[in-house]
Amino acid sequence: MHNVIGRFAPSPSGPLHFGSLVAALGSYFHARSQNGQWLVRIEDLDPPREMPGADTIILNALEAYGLHWDQQVLYQSQRLEDYQAQIDAWLERGEAYYCQCTRKQIKQSGGFYLGTCRTLGLPEKECSVRINVDSIIDHFNDLRHGKISIPAPLAKEDFIIKRRDGLFAYNLAVVLDDIYQGVTQVVRGADLIEPTGRQIHLYSVLGQRVPDYLHLPLAMLPTGGKLSKQNHAPAISTSDVVPTLCSAMQFLGFSLPKDVQQSSTDEIVAWGVSQWRISQLPDEIEVITPFSIGSS
Structure with missing residues (x-):
């Protein structure tokens, strides 16, 4: 159990939005529920698409939401x-x-x-x-x-x-980095299902163990497109985080008691780790709009 290593690997093209928070939480809960490590990697491979200072904004947002990582943050530009x-x-x-x-x-x-x-x-x-x-x-x-x-x-x-x-x-960078960091499980959004076969092929060519894969439901716009930086998804708040945190956890299938929703950020996250079950995730890979979740 202590050898479990998960990771969250955002690109610094903008601040975290609701969809990226869902991915971060899913990967965090899955790793921590197995007493595993959780790493953060900044995938800064495409300078023309990057926003100056976005990496700092992302890391600050993760900490604001109680998602604390192990080891030093790895930047792909160093590799x-x-x-x-x-x-x-x-x-x-x-x-x-x-x-x-x-x-x-x-x-x-x-x-x-x-x-x-x-x-x-x-x-x-x-x-x-x-x-x-x-x-x-x-x-x-x-x-x-x-x-x-x-x-x-x-x-x-x-x-x-x-x-x-x-x-x-x-596909090349993510596989070489996951091998380098000893990642044993890849938890990410369903929009990354398509390249999975290519990544598994690289593991095979390199003679390395393939990690476990878990693809999370996508947060969708009312128009049908996924929430993404390319679609100008709004940044999540880092000042009043509990409502957004609870909404993202509900999106992942949690049923949060009222006393949990009224707890501190760290307490809510710790509760999520203790209650995490893969079976709670929705059956459908794509889940429509998160905007009504947690609105009551």
Whole structure:
């Protein structure tokens, strides 16, 4: 039990919103309920999309909501040499290759990459890097939802591990970082189900144990889109946190007694850790709008 390690890994593109708080709470409760560690990692791989000072705003918000992490916060920008070293090793062994195909070309060929550049031996200039996908991952097990299938075209696709613009791909960085930090369970929003098969493929190539996956329901806008920084979701309050904290916990399936709702932030979080059950999560992966939750 003491070897359980969970994590929350936000990107510093803006402050925490309700949806990201749900993900943080779910990962925190799941790790702490097993007497495990909970880590925070800042995924600052895409500078053009980052907001100056967002990392500090995020960390302050987590502390305001009683979510205290173990170990030092890891920044992906500190790990760039490690990502490149792994890519270089795969390129040298012929397990990855340079690709010159554009998004427009892939879209014209049906929307999925067909391995066009795999055997061309292209030079690095103006190319992305793709990894060979010879062993297909067509499903994985989710702790709440059981077997989740991955569509065949997606499962077969040689995917990008380094972008044409020189930035490292999310799938590569997140796997190498989780291995580096010893993460044993990945608890996150359902919007990240799609890349899970690709990440499992990287674990397999690297000969590493695959973590347990738990995908949480998504907080949705009334219009149907998910709450996200791209959709300008409002930042959560860090001054009057209890109402938002209780709403987010209700969204995760908790039924909070009135005396708990009137407790301090740390007491509410501690109660959540003691009461956390995967079975309490809603059956549906996507849950519509959180705005009516906790409004009574």
